[in-house]
Amino acid sequence: MQRRNKIKNIGFERGLILNLPNLLTIARIILIPLLVIFFYLPVSWAHLAATIIFVIASFTDWLDGYLARYLKQSTRLGAFLDPVADKLMVSIALVLIVAEPTFQYVSVTTRVMYIPNPIITIPAAIIVAREIVVSALREWMAEIGKRKSVAVSSLGKVKTAVQMLALMVLLYCDPSTNVVLVFTGYVLLYFAAFLTIWSMLFYLKDAWIQLSIVRMRK
Incomplete structure (x- = not known):
């Protein structure tokens, strides 16, 4: 019985970790290398594509916080990852701009x-x-x-x-x-x-x- 409850708790915690707000935050982190790649593509629309990626990432920054509050799915992982994703995104964008x-x-x-x-x-x-x-x-x-x-x-x-x-x-x-x-x-x-x-x-x-x-x- 105890083992079954333990397995159930592990499954519940895993479900919280992989909830929608956290997945959006992880997606934002994944978009960061794409931002760099598209920014340096040798095509005329490179900067436009990089800007669109940045806009999408910025939107998910607002959306994951809203969903975490609305769905009551705030987690410690989300509280840790969200500011990390924000700072990475802003810092990388600033580096790209300064070096351009x-x-x-x-x-x-x-x-x-x-x-x-x-x-x-x-x-x-x-x-x-x-x-x-x-x-x-x-x-x-x-x-x-x-x-x-x-x-x-x-x-x-x-x-x-x-x-x-x-x-x-x-x-x-x-x-x-x-x-x-x-x-x-x-x-x-x-x-x-x-x-x-x-x-x-x-x-x-x-x-x-x-x-x-x-x-x-x-």
Whole structure:
């Protein structure tokens, strides 16, 4: 009887692991190498295809969270994989954009304008650095039982939306892209970097308050 219950529990846990929200998260991770492959294909529609893949991946980011709440299928695996998939997707997209010569030489009417590489490297570095800092902060707060104090805020969601939009625009750009679209991508990326710093400061402030409370109780 005990063995049967044990087998049943194992089957139940496996079912939770392979639920729809988790499968969508895993699919998002699988899309990442496809994003890189299509971005570098020697065809005229390479950047368009990469952008479509990124849009699909971004949509699954919202969908898996919604389904996990709606179907009540939140799991520890999903809570771990979802932010990992997000950070991988954003980091890889930023690497592709920073390494792309398109964003250094932009055609403007009859001449080519040179844009220094740091112009796009700086906001990309800010975004990646912030993700590392906030991830480490959340791990630290989880250890003292205050993980909810640094949960995703409304400002963080706005930051993510602007960041995704900026990456979609810039991934689409290639040497034939209109200069206005390229600079729109730049502006969105800098705005995302600003929101990135702003939201990080809010998380640090909330974490500091919780740490001060814990220290006072000791």
